[in-house]
Amino acid sequence: MNTLSYKTVSINKETANKQWVVVDATDQVLGRLAANVALMLRGKHKTHYTPHADCGDNVIVINAAKVKLTGNKMTDKQYIRHTGYPGGQRFTTPEELMKKKPESVVEKAVKGMLPKNKLGRELFRNLYVYAEAEHNQEAQKPKEVKANEIK
Secondary structure, X not given: OOOHHHOOOOOOOOOOOOOEEEEEOOOOEHHHHHHHHHXXXXXXXXXXXXXXXXXOOEEEEEOHHHOEOOOOHHXXXXXXXXXXXXXXXXXXXXXXXXXXXOHHHHHHHHHOOOOOOHHHHHHHOOEEEOOOOOOOOHHHOOEEEOHHHOO
């Protein structure tokens, strides 16, 4: 058959219908919020999802300082980094990180749920996280989205 309805549509960066969305992280569980944000960054909620292309939305997360962690994760969970020197392994908890830079807790959770390749790094640039309710992307006219209603 030679009709358009039987052809597979593959979206690329130029033909992707990217939108700007705002997600409020107030009283959201960190893992569930991060999973939904990663899904929107990849574009898996769209009908024309293409695994090898950036067809997801630009996501703005506000009120990142008000995100919740269940159980004892706020004190028991550890983020590990290395300085590059012998014996340079450093540990920090979400509690300490929330005092210094609350956006980084959400950023780390979302980054861990994205692909570990060039595409994942490119998708991560579409994420904007703010500790408070104000953000700098008013000119893009983002639409409000509930984090737990994304499918």
